[in-house]
Amino acid sequence: MSVETTDATTATATTPSRPPASLGREALRRLVRNPMAVVGMVLIGVFVLVAIFAPLIAPYSPTDNSWLDQVRPGQYPGPSAEHWLGIDPLGRDVFSRIIFGARQSLLIGVVALALGAIAGIALGVLAGAFGGWVDTLVMRFVDIMLSVPGLLFAIAVAAMLGQSLTSVMIAIAVVNVPIFARLLRGEMLGQRGADYVLAARSLGISRSAIVFRHVLPNSFTPVIVQGTLTLALAIVEAAGLAFLGLSSSNPSTPEWGRMLTDAQETLTSAPMLAVYPGLAIVLAALGFTLVGESLREALDPKFRR
Amino acid sequence: MLRFIVRRLALLVPILLGLSVLLFAWVRALPGGPAYALLGERATPEAIAAIESQLGLDRPLWEQYLQFLGRAVRLDFGASIQTGQPVTEEMLRRFPATIELALAALLIAVAVGIPLGYLAARRYGTWIDNLAVTGSLLGVTIPIFFLAYMLKYVFAVELGWLPTAGRADPRARADHPTGFYVLDGIVTGNLDASWDAIQHLILPALALSSIPLAVIVRITRASVLNVVNEDYVRTAEAKGLLPGTITRRHVLKNAMLPVTTVIGLQLGVLLAGAVLTEKVFAFSGVGQFMADGLVQRDFPTIQGFILVIAIVYVVINMIVDLVYGLLDPRVRVS
Amino acid sequence: MSLLEVRDLSVTFTRSGSEPVHAVDGVSFDVAAGQSVGIVGESGSGKSVTSLAVMGLLPSRGVRVGGTVMLDGNELTDMDQRALRDVRGRDVAMIFQDPMTSLNPVVTIGRQLTEVLIRHAGLAKGAAKAEAEQLLRRVGIPDPVRRLGEYPHQLSGGMRQRVMIAIAIACRPKLLIADEPTTALDVTIQAQILDLLRTLVAESGCGMIMITHDLGVVAGLCDDVHVMYSGRIVESAGTKDLFARPSHPYTDGLLQSIPRIDDEDPDAVLHTIPGSARDTVAWERGCAFQPRCSRAVAECLAGPPAMAELGTPLVPHPVRCLRPVGDDVVLHEGNVAR
Numbered sequence: 022m023s024v025e026t027t028d029a030t031t032a033t034a035t036t037p038s039r040p041p042a043s044l045g046r047e048a049l050r051r052l053v054r055n056p057m058a059v060v061g062m063v064l065i066g067v068f069v070l071v072a073i074f075a076p077l078i079a080p081y082s083p084t085d086n087s088w089l090d091q092v093r094p095g096q097y098p099g100p101s102a103e104h105w106l107g108i109d110p111l112g113r114d115v116f117s118r119i120i121f122g123a124r125q126s127l128l129i130g131v132v133a134l135a136l137g138a139i140a141g142i143a144l145g146v147l148a149g150a151f152g153g154w155v156d157t158l159v160m161r162f163v164d165i166m167l168s169v170p171g172l173l174f175a176i177a178v179a180a181m182l183g184q185s186l187t188s189v190m191i192a193i194a195v196v197n198v199p200i201f202a203r204l205l206r207g208e209m210l211g212q213r214g215a216d217y218v219l220a221a222r223s224l225g226i227s228r229s230a231i232v233f234r235h236v237l238p239n240s241f242t243p244v245i246v247q248g249t250l251t252l253a254l255a256i257v258e259a260a261g262l263a264f265l266g267l268s269s270s271n272p273s274t275p276e277w278g279r280m281l282t283d284a285q286e287t288l289t290s291a292p293m294l295a296v297y298p299g300l301a302i303v304l305a306a307l308g309f310t311l312v313g314e315s316l317r318e319a320l321d322p323k324f325r326r
Numbered sequence: 327m328l329r330f331i332v333r334r335l336a337l338l339v340p341i342l343l344g345l346s347v348l349l350f351a352w353v354r355a356l357p358g359g360p361a362y363a364l365l366g367e368r369a370t371p372e373a374i375a376a377i378e379s380q381l382g383l384d385r386p387l388w389e390q391y392l393q394f395l396g397r398a399v400r401l402d403f404g405a406s407i408q409t410g411q412p413v414t415e416e417m418l419r420r421f422p423a424t425i426e427l428a429l430a431a432l433l434i435a436v437a438v439g440i441p442l443g444y445l446a447a448r449r450y451g452t453w454i455d456n457l458a459v460t461g462s463l464l465g466v467t468i469p470i471f472f473l474a475y476m477l478k479y480v481f482a483v484e485l486g487w488l489p490t491a492g493r494a495d496p497r498a499r500a501d502h503p504t505g506f507y508v509l510d511g512i513v514t515g516n517l518d519a520s521w522d523a524i525q526h527l528i529l530p531a532l533a534l535s536s537i538p539l540a541v542i543v544r545i546t547r548a549s550v551l552n553v554v555n556e557d558y559v560r561t562a563e564a565k566g567l568l569p570g571t572i573t574r575r576h577v578l579k580n581a582m583l584p585v586t587t588v589i590g591l592q593l594g595v596l597l598a599g600a601v602l603t604e605k606v607f608a609f610s611g612v613g614q615f616m617a618d619g620l621v622q623r624d625f626p627t628i629q630g631f632i633l634v635i636a637i638v639y640v641v642i643n644m645i646v647d648l649v650y651g652l653l654d655p656r657v658r659v660s
Numbered sequence: 661m662s663l664l665e666v667r668d669l670s671v672t673f674t675r676s677g678s679e680p681v682h683a684v685d686g687v688s689f690d691v692a693a694g695q696s697v698g699i700v701g702e703s704g705s706g707k708s709v710t711s712l713a714v715m716g717l718l719p720s721r722g723v724r725v726g727g728t729v730m731l732d733g734n735e736l737t738d739m740d741q742r743a744l745r746d747v748r749g750r751d752v753a754m755i756f757q758d759p760m761t762s763l764n765p766v767v768t769i770g771r772q773l774t775e776v777l778i779r780h781a782g783l784a785k786g787a788a789k790a791e792a793e794q795l796l797r798r799v800g801i802p803d804p805v806r807r808l809g810e811y812p813h814q815l816s817g818g819m820r821q822r823v824m825i826a827i828a829i830a831c832r833p834k835l836l837i838a839d840e841p842t843t844a845l846d847v848t849i850q851a852q853i854l855d856l857l858r859t860l861v862a863e864s865g866c867g868m869i870m871i872t873h874d875l876g877v878v879a880g881l882c883d884d885v886h887v888m889y890s891g892r893i894v895e896s897a898g899t900k901d902l903f904a905r906p907s908h909p910y911t912d913g914l915l916q917s918i919p920r921i922d923d924e925d926p927d928a929v930l931h932t933i934p935g936s937a938r939d940t941v942a943w944e945r946g947c948a949f950q951p952r953c954s955r956a957v958a959e960c961l962a963g964p965p966a967m968a969e970l971g972t973p974l975v976p977h978p979v980r981c982l983r984p985v986g987d988d989v990v991l992h993e994g995n996v997a998r
Binding site: 568575 | 767
Binding site: 057161162164165166168169170171172173176177180181253254257260261264265266267278281282284285288289292295296299302303306307310311314 | 340341342344345348352355356459460463464466467468469470471472475476478479483594595597598599601602605606617620621623625628631632635636639640
């Protein structure tokens with residue numbers, strides 16, 4: 022018996038120190054035990070379901086203004102059996118608009134994240150895999166982009182592209198490019214010196230094979246964490262851009278940021294018109310933030326106590 | 327130390343040059359081109375032609391860029407479309423308000439954030455920790471202007487404790503030699519004016535402080551959690567040092583290092599966030615001017631604002647690096 | 661009466677939702693003034709937890725400490741934190757494993773040395789600085805005045821450990837605890853640090869506990885040795901006696917795994933202890949070393965093995981084993997240290 026045990030010990034000691042396979046499952050276990058993560062996942066679940074099934078959930082069309090006759094200046098009908106959240110100054114059902122707004126927010130978040138992450142990851146991999154002057158060039162570019170505060174950067178890009186939802190998505194995506202690029206490059210540099218990469222190199226495995234089969238997959242956990250947080254930020258930033266008049270110029274678009282902005286006009290007479298879309302933004306963004314932060318903590322070996 | 331500063335300054339040059347190229351490209355990519363952007367609604371074909379030759383848009387690109395750069399170095403961004411006055415003058419007049427607001431917000435964020443983050447770390451896992459963590463997560467997810475609305479509605483409209491908008495009571499008479507209203511009151515011996523200015527500052531500063539506050543709480547908490555588990559803190563305990571000494575000399579001195587970096591970064595975020603906050607509270611700083619400029623497509627203003635904020639941001643980061651060097655002996659030497 | 665008397669010390673880590681872990685269980689030993697005692701074991705054997713328990717440095721949450729620790733007639737386990745703070749650094753001092761992480765990176769060497777003098781010896785700043793200079797000189801640091809103004813990263817690893825030692829001996833403690841003080845250092849430096857410790861103990865007449873996994877360290881330094889395994893002491897003896905007559909199979913395995921240059925057979929295979937410390941049995945059920953033991957028999961799993969006395973009343977040599985080595989054959993006479 023003793024001989025086998027010794028062999029097993031030796032084998033473990035010489036295997037390249039790649040994170041054990043149980044890491045993901047262990048992280049997942051800690052994630053579902055964390056109440057913050059569970060609340061976050063529920064929020065995300067509700068948000069996504071509402072976005073997908075908006076036409077089934079919403080009692081009316083978000084652009085239907087048939088209740089304009091019930092509205093007097095400075096007097097907007099509050100919650101009732103027919104209109105759960107009341108009627109807005111343009112005679113539309115607030116609840117239906119909030120429900121359909123989830124679609125816009127989810128769309129903005131996902132598109133902005135996808136565009137930004139893909140471009141950023143490509144840049145980061147380029148810099149991390151090639152190193153040398155490619156790395157220097159890419160990182161200089163990233164430094165320049167990061168020298169403007171994110172919100173301001175998004176404002177500049179959105180202003181350049183003109184008022185539309187597309188320009189908001191692109192603006193937020195652009196802001197995220199340097200963040201993902203830096204993250205990926207850092208991960209790759211960190212792992213380039215990792216024992217398992219050195220071991221793979223000493224076995225004569227080609228550089229591209231190491232990058233794509235070993236380094237990249239191992240870099241994905243921080244990308245997932247950053248991606249979740251980016252979704253949250255995108256939803257909040259989109260609202261900010263809408264507030265500055267940079268979102269869709271069409272006032273009938275049911276978009277939370279836009280609704281929140283319009284509510285400023287009636288803040289003193291109908292503050293709830295601001296509260297509903299504001300709360301929707303906060304809850305959706307909070308869902309992604311909770312999950313992202315819990316994920317980060319679950320994956321961080323420091324918190325493994 | 328001097329060499330360190332010179333080297334950091336040298337690093338700024340490529341970043342600022344790169345930024346100027348980006349901004350140059352941005353102006354050219356504006357809808358209708360730079361001439362239209364400059365003229366706005368006054369753009370007639372003749373005016374556009376006149377401006378284009380005046381701007382030298384018919385000359386080679388690199389020559390145009392050099393010209394742009396020359397003007398940018400002199401902070402000459404042309405006239406604001408909103409007021410017809412030079413953008414630089416308009417911004418200079420409004421900058422004190424924004425700086426005052428940003429500093430007030432930073433003061434709140436630091437004064438509340440660091441103690442709260444420290445307390446959360448020392449009471450790890452208790453209700454106070456959970457409250458701090460949840461609050462800081464809310465802080466980054468709540469849109470600044472939504473928070474601003476709510477503060478305005480509750481404390482100004484409903485309760486009437488604080489003014490709803492502006493920088494000072496329009497009925498009050500006060501001189502403004504510096505443009506920093508709180509300071510002006512003190513300088514001119516008009517303390518009522520200072521108090522009035524502070525009252526006008528509270529709500530916008532609170533709204534603006536939400537993100538930096540949240541970030542500082544989280545960084546402080548994480549940093550303190552890291553440091554209290556360090557070997558040298560155990561050494562300090564093994565020496566039998568008093569808890570106060572351990573906290574000050576061994577925990578905080580190390581834990582504050584990452585916090586200083588983050589505080590510096592937050593100043594840039596504050597200046598950008600001022601665009602939203604100032605708009606809600608009609609707080610007449612550069613942020614509101616910029617927000618109005620966006621609606622009126624005042625591109626010279628937007629361009630100037632972005633460049634100035636970027637410079638401020640980059641310089642602040644350099645100062646933060648220097649301060650970090652002063653605080654951390656390991657950086658100082660290498 | 662000894663300087664330090666540890667009786668039936670136990671440390672249990674309790675975490676909500678998981679079984680309590682007995683990191684240290686029923687550990688007793690003495691340290692006399694001027695005496696060096698080695699505690700030997702691999703990581704996880706409870707040797708470091710024992711030292712932290714003596715220092716009162718274990719966290720209060722999630723840890724249960726039992727038994728007694730008497731230092732110079734004072735009961736340490738009953739003391740509150742305030743009283744313990746007066747004892748730590750003054751009567752007991754500790755040297756940690758990694759001098760890089762155990763010194764504060766942003767505080768000068770001088771500060772880290774004088775603060776303990778100011779705290780316990782009541783010295784003023786100037787006097788503390790002069791004393792610090794003397795201390796650095798005593799631990800063999802050249803140019804001490806310059807070093808006082810430097811930061812830990814400006815010193816080499818060996819120098820840093822000398823600083824740690826200077827801090828530990830600053831207030832002339834009665835007991836010095838060294839927890840693997842040479843593990844993080846280069847081999848060439850290790851001997852210098854051990855020499856320094858030996859000299860300091862001889863000069864000051866304090867007692868010392870040397871925590872180590874390396875029997876070589878113990879051989880040249882300690883008077884008595886306690887071998888720990890899985891939270892309990894499995895063998896205690898005078899150093900010479902232990903090396904001459906290792907009786908617990910674990911001790912024997914440790915000694916045999918030290919390569920010897922004078923081995924008659926040049927092709928001899930180096931001995932290893934099979935398995936790892938994770939292959940264990942709860943002491944309540946039997947001998948924790950049983951899964952790795954080549955001498956194990958069925959009775960080894962019939963309840964906790966008691967200490968068997970193999971020595972004499974004057975030269976005790978207790979062993980926690982039913983089938984101690986040397987019971988049947990006499991082996992390893994060549995293993996006597998130096």
